Amino acid sequence: MVQLTTRERDLGAIILIALAVLGIAMAAAGRNDLLGIHGAMVLLYSLVLLFVLLSGAFGAPPSPGRLTRYYDDPIKIGVGLTLFWAIFGMFIGVWAAAQLAWPSLNFDTSWASFGRIRPAHTSGVIFGFGGNALITTSFHVVQRTSRARLADQLSPWVVLFGYNLFCLIAISGYFLGVTQSKEYAEAEWYADIWLVIVWVTYFILYVRTLARRKEPHIYVANWYYLAFIIVVAILHIVNNLAVPLSFAHAKSYTIWAGVQDSMVQWWYGHNAVAFFLTAGFLAMLYYYLPKRAERPIFSYRLSILSFWGITFFYMWAGSHHLHYTALPHWVQNLGMTFSVMLLVPSWASAGNALLTLNGAWHKVRDDATLRFIMMAAFFYGLSTFEGSFLAIRPVNSLSHYTDWTVGHVHAGALGWVAMITFGSLYTLVPAIWKRERMFSATLVEVHFWLALIGTLIYVFAMWNSGIIQGLMWRTYSPDDTLVYSFVDTLVAMYPYYIARTFGGLLFLIGAIVAAYNVWMTVRTPAAALSLDEDLPVIEHPGATPTPAE
Amino acid sequence: MALTHETLVEGSKMWGLFYLIGFSICVLIYTFLPSNRKRFERAEKEIFDEDDAPWK
Numbered sequence: 110m111v112q113l114t115t116r117e118r119d120l121g122a123i124i125l126i127a128l129a130v131l132g133i134a135m136a137a138a139g140r141n142d143l144l145g146i147h148g149a150m151v152l153l154y155s156l157v158l159l160f161v162l163l164s165g166a167f168g169a170p171p172s173p174g175r176l177t178r179y180y181d182d183p184i185k186i187g188v189g190l191t192l193f194w195a196i197f198g199m200f201i202g203v204w205a206a207a208q209l210a211w212p213s214l215n216f217d218t219s220w221a222s223f224g225r226i227r228p229a230h231t232s233g234v235i236f237g238f239g240g241n242a243l244i245t246t247s248f249h250v251v252q253r254t255s256r257a258r259l260a261d262q263l264s265p266w267v268v269l270f271g272y273n274l275f276c277l278i279a280i281s282g283y284f285l286g287v288t289q290s291k292e293y294a295e296a297e298w299y300a301d302i303w304l305v306i307v308w309v310t311y312f313i314l315y316v317r318t319l320a321r322r323k324e325p326h327i328y329v330a331n332w333y334y335l336a337f338i339i340v341v342a343i344l345h346i347v348n349n350l351a352v353p354l355s356f357a358h359a360k361s362y363t364i365w366a367g368v369q370d371s372m373v374q375w376w377y378g379h380n381a382v383a384f385f386l387t388a389g390f391l392a393m394l395y396y397y398l399p400k401r402a403e404r405p406i407f408s409y410r411l412s413i414l415s416f417w418g419i420t421f422f423y424m425w426a427g428s429h430h431l432h433y434t435a436l437p438h439w440v441q442n443l444g445m446t447f448s449v450m451l452l453v454p455s456w457a458s459a460g461n462a463l464l465t466l467n468g469a470w471h472k473v474r475d476d477a478t479l480r481f482i483m484m485a486a487f488f489y490g491l492s493t494f495e496g497s498f499l500a501i502r503p504v505n506s507l508s509h510y511t512d513w514t515v516g517h518v519h520a521g522a523l524g525w526v527a528m529i530t531f532g533s534l535y536t537l538v539p540a541i542w543k544r545e546r547m548f549s550a551t552l553v554e555v556h557f558w559l560a561l562i563g564t565l566i567y568v569f570a571m572w573n574s575g576i577i578q579g580l581m582w583r584t585y586s587p588d589d590t591l592v593y594s595f596v597d598t599l600v601a602m603y604p605y606y607i608a609r610t611f612g613g614l615l616f617l618i619g620a621i622v623a624a625y626n627v628w629m630t631v632r633t634p635a636a637a638l639s640l641d642e643d644l645p646v647i648e649h650p651g652a653t654p655t656p657a658e
Numbered sequence: 659m660a661l662t663h664e665t666l667v668e669g670s671k672m673w674g675l676f677y678l679i680g681f682s683i684c685v686l687i688y689t690f691l692p693s694n695r696k697r698f699e700r701a702e703k704e705i706f707d708e709d710d711a712p713w714k
Contacts, residue, residue, distance in 0.1 A: 178711050254705060256713040323713035326701045396705065405702035410689050413698075417685040421678070439667070540710075 110162060110266065112171045112182060117263045121162050124267065128155040135299070138357040143287050144299070147278050147359070154274055179252045181541050183265040185631075187245030188538060190273055191530070192624040194241055198233025199617040205230050206613050210606040220284045228283045228295045234522065235293065235385065237276045242530045243389040244269060244311070247334045249537055250396045251315060254331060255322030264314040271307035275300055287359045291374050293381050294348050298361040301349040308342050329412045333392035336420050340384040348377035368435045375430035383423035386521065390529050391419075394462055394486065397533040401479045402472060407464035411457055418454025422447050429500035432509065441502065448500030452493060459490030477550065477557040481532030484561060488524025492517060507579040512602065516571025523564040523616055531556065531623055538627050548629035552622050559619035566612030574605035 113121065132155060135148025205226050208214045215221045252259060259265055279296035282288065288295040296304075315338055319327060351361040365373045399406050406412055428436060428444030463486055466473055473483050495517050499508050508514060535553055539546055547553055581593040581601060688694065 252712070253710075256709075258712045324704060326697050326704075328701055328705060399702075399705060403706070405706070409698040409702045413689050414685065417681075421681060437667075439671070443670070 110165055110182065111168065112175050112180070113162075113165075113262055114171060115166075117261075118162060118166050121263055121266065122159060125155045125159040125162065129159070139359065142358050143282070143285050144357065144359040146285060147282065147287075147299070150278065150281065151274070154277065158270060176258060178258070180259040180262060180265065181249075183259075183269050184245050184248050184537070184541055187241055187248065187269055188534065188541070188627065190269070191238060191241040191245055191534070192620070192627060194233055194237025194276065195527075195620045196617070196624060198230055198235075198238050199613070199620050201226050201230040201233055203610060203613045203617050206606065206610040210603065210610055219286065225283050225286065228288065228292075229280050231293060232276070232280050232283070232295065234527075235381075236279065239386060239390075239526060239530070240272060240276070241269075242393075242534070243334075243337065243385075244272060246393050246397075246533055246537060247315065247337075247389070249541065250328075250330050250392065251318050251334065254324065254328035254396065255319055256324045257318060257321040260314055260317035260321060264310050268307060268311045268314060271303070271310070275304045275307060278303070282359070289349075289351065289361060289363065291348065291363070291377075293378055294345070294374070297359050298349070298351050298353045299359070301345065301351075305342070305346060308338070308345065312338050312342065328396070329406075329409065329416060330392040330396040332413075332416055333388045333395065336416075337384050337389035337392070340380060340388070340420075344377045344380050344384070348373055371431055371434065372428065372436060372440070376427040379427035379430060380423060382521070383419070383426070386526050387423075388419065390485075390526050391458055393529050393533040394458070394482065394489075397529075397536045398462055398465060398482050398486070401476070401482060401532070401536050402466055402469045404465055404469050407461050407467070411461050415454040415457035415461065418457065419451070422451045422454065426451060426500065429505070432502045432505045445500050445502055449497050452497040455493035455497075456490055459486050459493070462486035462489075477553040478532055478535040478547075480557055481528050481535065481560070484557075485525050485529035485532060488520055488528065488564070492521035492525055495520065507583070508575065511575040511578040511582075512571045512605070513575025513579065516568050516575055519564070519571065520568045523560070523567060527616070527620075528560060528564075531560065531619075534623070534627065538630055542631055543635050544630055544633070548626050548633055552626040556619045556622045556626070559615045559622065563612045563615030563617075563619060566615065567609050568612075570605040570608035570612060574602045574609075577601050577605075 129152050132148050132150070132152030135151060136145050137148070139145035139148055204214065205223060208223050208226070212223075215223065215226075219225070248259060248265060275296070278300045282297060282300070283295060287297050289297055294301075315335060319331060319335075350364045352364060353359075353361040363370055395406060395412060425447040426444050428440045429448045430444075432441050432445070434441075463483070466479075466483055469479075473479050498504055499514070499517060508517075535547055538544070578598050578601070581598045582591075584592040586592050
């Protein structure tokens with residue numbers, strides 16, 4: 110925050126004091142409710158930030174020269190937060206997986222029961238890890254592709270720290286037992302309202318930065334980021350419309366009833382996959398892949414066509430989560446049809462990425478970072494094919510409620526989302542900290558293999574487990590009775606549960622290796638040769654001019 | 659006109675289809691409009707400019 114001006118610091122302090130007062134009000138009003146604990150957390154969070162903000166207030170004023178550079182400070186903090194949530198979320202995931210194999214790992218406590226740590230895992234990896242990665246990379250990409258500095262210096266911090274406050278309130282709430290029981294939208298009303306405020310700030314910042322662009326055309330990666338920001342706002346608001354018990358209670362009731370509630374929830378749920386876990390990560394793909402491969406995207410026009418295909422088709426696909434339910438048949442058909450059609454723009458994106466690498470396969474062989482990105486595109490193609498396939502109603506009758514779904518989700522989450530994120534981070538970190546490369550290329554290589562082997566073990570275990578489970582559930586004897594009891598299926602799944610825990614553990618170790626590598630890259634002093642050679646030499650008193658200069 | 663279930667069903671089943679077709683045509687025109695060719699080709703290459711500072 111060293112570059113903040115006095116006015117920005119004042120404004121930041123006002124926001125934080127208002128937030129602290131809000132925290133006190135929540136703590137007082139909710140003293141007999143779990144809301145009170147969250148009030149205390151809001152108070153503490155804003156006071157810590159206020160301390161950080163004020164402790165730098167009496168330093169030298171920021172140099173006007175800062176405006177001739179990109180604003181990368183929030184990106185640096187964002188990288189740290191991304192890696193923190195990655196390790197946290199994946200650790201909880203491994204724990205939850207282990208509980209399924211060894212149920213006593215909940216230690217007979219309520220806060221560590223599977224029903225509570227499971228949403229802590231999903232929110233930790235999706236919102237904590239994924240969300241921070243999206244915000245961080247979007248700040249990087251929008252500045253570089255627009256050739257403009259972020260529109261102001263305060264709102265990026267509001268977005269970053271505000272978003273992390275949401276994650277903290279949401280996830281701590283699950284451990285406490287605060288939930289509105291909507292998958293991937295478990296956070297209660299007050300956290301939801303806060304996220305709306307943060308998200309609108311994010312949207313305004315992004316659009317203002319785009320409006321300041323010096324490059325006439327808005328690069329396609331920004332389209333994907335903007336789709337992610339806008340659609341997530343719409344989804345979040347509509348699905349979380351609820352009436353709280355009172356302002357002093359954490360509990361609320363949704364305004365949607367019955368099958369409408371299911372439909373809204375899965376319209377939200379599937380589009381969270383589409384616009385949170387796909388659109389924003391495709392933005393990373395369209396920027397970091399060409400940058401890393403040093404080759405322009407195979408077809409820019411194809412990227413535009415697939416953009417509109419994905420944004421349009423995904424909107425209608427959510428009802429495939431509700432096959433064989435009270436939802437009208439034609440709505441199920443609609444969801445199924447659009448899911449199958451989605452394969453076209455999805456494979457167009459995956460194909461576009463892989464064809465970009467044609468002529469650069471030697472780089473894929475030598476550079477583990479590029480291999481991360483390549484493997485992500487491959488898994489993106491694989492899981493979108495699987496998704497379209499699973500959405501077909503008769504296939505869904507076998508797969509639904511089984512571990513096949515879990516396997517499918519993790520092919521996407523580990524293979525696609527996490528791999529593209531790590532590929533992007535390994536490209537972004539040296540660029541932001543002006544290092545020539547990561548601290549250790551060997552550790553990137555180690556991480557790549559841990560991630561790939563972990564994903565394969567996980568996904569194959571769940572495919573086997575899920576299909577066995579689905580087949581056992583529908584096996585009838587000649588006199589039309591079920592052959593297997595539910596417990597029989599659990600016994601059959603046991604070895605796969607151990608395997609998936611091990612696969613997840615490998616992936617977690619990979620994330621820890623990544624965090625260490627990033628930390629060491631940041632700690633190691635930059636080489637004398639500075640990457641921003643376009644700046645006048647006088648800006649770098651310590652720099653040695655190279656012959657080219 | 660009352661907003662009934664039937665109205666919504668008709669809207670989705672019929673006008674939804676025309677909306678999809680019309681929308682696709684617009685996207686195709688934008689993508690393949692000859693005057694946009696230059697802009698897209700430039701966009702493909704522009705990200706490789708190593709100039710790591712905002713433009714004046």
